[in-house]
Amino acid sequence: MKTVHHKTSITMRKTIEDIIQKYDIILFDAVCVICTRWARFLIRYDRKIQFKLVSAQSPLGSALLQHYQMSTEQYTTLLVIKEGQLYTESTAVLKVMQQLGLPFSFMNIGYIIPRVARDFLYRQVALNRYQWFGKTNTCLLPSSENKRHFLEDVMDES
Numbered sequence: 001m002k003t004v005h006h007k008t009s010i011t012m013r014k015t016i017e018d019i020i021q022k023y024d025i026i027l028f029d030a031v032c033v034i035c036t037r038w039a040r041f042l043i044r045y046d047r048k049i050q051f052k053l054v055s056a057q058s059p060l061g062s063a064l065l066q067h068y069q070m071s072t073e074q075y076t077t078l079l080v081i082k083e084g085q086l087y088t089e090s091t092a093v094l095k096v097m098q099q100l101g102l103p104f105s106f107m108n109i110g111y112i113i114p115r116v117a118r119d120f121l122y123r124q125v126a127l128n129r130y131q132w133f134g135k136t137n138t139c140l141l142p143s144s145e146n147k148r149h150f151l152e153d154v155m156d157e158s
Contacts, residue, residue: 016064016067020081020084023151024052024099025053025054025064026039026042026051026080026096027055027081028054028055028056028078029055029056029057029075029129030136032129032130032135033134034125034129035129038078039053042096042149043146043149046100049148049149050099051149052149052150052151053151054150054151056072056079060152064079065079076123076127077092078092080093080096082099089119090110090115090119090121090122091115091118091119094108094111
């Protein structure tokens with residue numbers, strides 16, 4: 001019995017590692033209003049579909065969080081996985097914005113602010129996001145127009 005569990009975890013770990021290497025991923029909190037608006041923004045402006053969205057509350061989202069040894073209960077940061085590299089907090093936002101091109105890439109100027117200060121501000125918003133912006137009762141679901149933005153849907157087609 002123990003061998004099967006070990007084999008399954010190795011298979012899951014290998015699958016997650018393969019996914020991380022193959023796709024640039026944005027993991028977002030699907031019950032957070034501002035996070036869902038961020039995902040809608042990306043669907044609208046990531047015209048090249050460079051990033052694939054994954055809900056932190058989905059099984060794949062939980063597996064990604066576990067892979068990076070992050071809490072699956074207390075989701076506190078946006079995760080961006082680009083070319084296999086993990087980015088969090090303010091750096092994650094800046095990495096995404098620079099990939100979207102003009103005018104969004106002008107946010108690269110944010111790198112002149114020390115990371116410690118950027119991340120402090122990011123954490124203030126992240127930790128208060130439910131109080132300030134609320135929670136949503138409806139999930140952002142893939143539609144025929146936007147399903148290519150969601151990793152689970154892209155993987156299902158492969």
